[in-house]
Amino acid sequence: MSAADHGSSFEQNHRDADRLEILGDLRGEVMVFQPMAITQISHGGAQVETRFPLHLDSLHDFRLTLGDRSIVVKGRIVHCSITDVEQDIVSYRSGVEFVEPSEPALAVISDFIGAVRDGRRAL
Numbered sequence: 139m140s141a142a143d144h145g146s147s148f149e150q151n152h153r154d155a156d157r158l159e160i161l162g163d164l165r166g167e168v169m170v171f172q173p174m175a176i177t178q179i180s181h182g183g184a185q186v187e188t189r190f191p192l193h194l195d196s197l198h199d200f201r202l203t204l205g206d207r208s209i210v211v212k213g214r215i216v217h218c219s220i221t222d223v224e225q226d227i228v229s230y231r232s233g234v235e236f237v238e239p240s241e242p243a244l245a246v247i248s249d250f251i252g253a254v255r256d257g258r259r260a261l
Contacts, residue, residue, distance in 0.1 A: 169199060179202075183216070184200070184202070191232075192218050197214055198212070204246055209246045211236050214234070
């Protein structure tokens with residue numbers, strides 16, 4: 139069986155799966171990672187800049203690249219305001235409170251903060 143045949147077989151089997159027609163109102167959300175700039179960080183939260191508003195009290199998963207390590211933390215938006223408007227581009231600054239970060243995530247944040255502070259002291 140060729141790769142094309144296998145793909146067709148998979149697609150055919152996938153289409154044959156029972157689907158339930160929703161007769162009422164069923165909502166969901168899509169989580170899409172968008173770029174952001176982290177302007178401040180602490181063990182309890184961060185301040186970020188985005189090109190889109192983040193709604194107060196909404197919860198989001200944030201992927202943070204701290205040095206050579208990446209973590210995902212859940213955060214609640216505690217404030218959001220417009221910081222800049224240029225032509226058609228609006229920038230927003232939001233405060234994020236980390237919600238129950240894991241011990242490994244806290245360790246990465248702590249290591250990053252320590253490394254940045256040590257680097258600044260060396261200057």
